[in-house]
Amino acid sequence: QQQVKQSPQSLIVQKGGIPIINCAYENTAFDYFPWYQQFPGKGPALLIAIRPDVSEKKEGRFTISFNKSAKQFSLHIMDSQPGDSATYFCAASTRTDKLIFGTGTRLQVFP
Amino acid sequence: EADIYQTPRYLVIGTGKKITLECSQTMGHDKMYWYQQDPGMELHLIHYSYGVNSTEKGDLSSESTVSRIRTEHFPLTLESARPSHTSQYLCASSYIAGGPIFGPGTRLTVT
Numbered sequence: 001q002q003q004v005k006q007s008p009q010s011l012i013v014q015k016g017g018i019p020i021i022n023c024a025y026e027n028t029a030f031d032y033f034p035w036y037q038q039f040p041g042k043g044p045a046l047l048i049a050i051r052p053d054v055s056e057k058k059e060g061r062f063t064i065s066f067n068k069s070a071k072q073f074s075l076h077i078m079d080s081q082p083g084d085s086a087t088y089f090c091a092a093s094t095r096t097d098k099l100i101f102g103t104g105t106r107l108q109v110f111p
Numbered sequence: 112e113a114d115i116y117q118t119p120r121y122l123v124i125g126t127g128k129k130i131t132l133e134c135s136q137t138m139g140h141d142k143m144y145w146y147q148q149d150p151g152m153e154l155h156l157i158h159y160s161y162g163v164n165s166t167e168k169g170d171l172s173s174e175s176t177v178s179r180i181r182t183e184h185f186p187l188t189l190e191s192a193r194p195s196h197t198s199q200y201l202c203a204s205s206y207i208a209g210g211p212i213f214g215p216g217t218r219l220t221v222t
Binding site for chain 2: 032034036041042043044045046049087089097098099100101102103104106
């Protein structure tokens with residue numbers, strides 16, 4: 001049983017578009033929800049993270065929206081650029097450790 | 112510069128060989144982790160450690176073993192490599208209150 005469900009599997013947008021990646025979780029004990037960005041041949045890099053006491057967090061062009069009652073959270077990338085083309089993973093955990101990852105979303109941003 | 116290092120980056124080895132994947136971090140993090148990731152797929156936790164002489168198995172069963180004799184060092188060993196062990200192995204570390212920071216990974220191919 002997958003504890004963190006991520007969609008879509010892949011996403012294609014034009015430069016300047018706003019891709020949105022969604023995740024849903026089941027375990028109400030989760031209290032840490034990060035997003036990671038991974039380029040081919042590299043390890044995942046922590047992009048932005050949120051805790052359930054806030055509904056939105058913004059860092060630069062990246063925004064997390066969090067809906068505790070629906071047990072869902074999403075990543076929005078404003079003014080997307082070709083350099084944002086990567087695979088994005090959501091994750092969840094209790095106490096920030098032992099992350100459980102979603103299945104990943106491959107994003108392609110075309111010029 | 113604080114960082115997390117993995118060696119080798121790529122390894123091609125024959126069936127039955129013993130291998131050790133090295134992971135070191137210079138950030139003084141107490142927590143360290145090993146994740147396994149097939150290309151383009153989600154990450155699965157196989158081992159974690161909360162400190163020296165502390166190791167636990169993760170959610171994904173693995174024939175590998177780990178040790179934590181020094182805070183900065185968390186090697187992973189396969190006593191007898193098999194083709195089913197072919198995958199990417201990612202090491203990560205974190206502070207108590209922070210999300211894991213990943214190394215670049217070791218891509219293992221067992222022939």
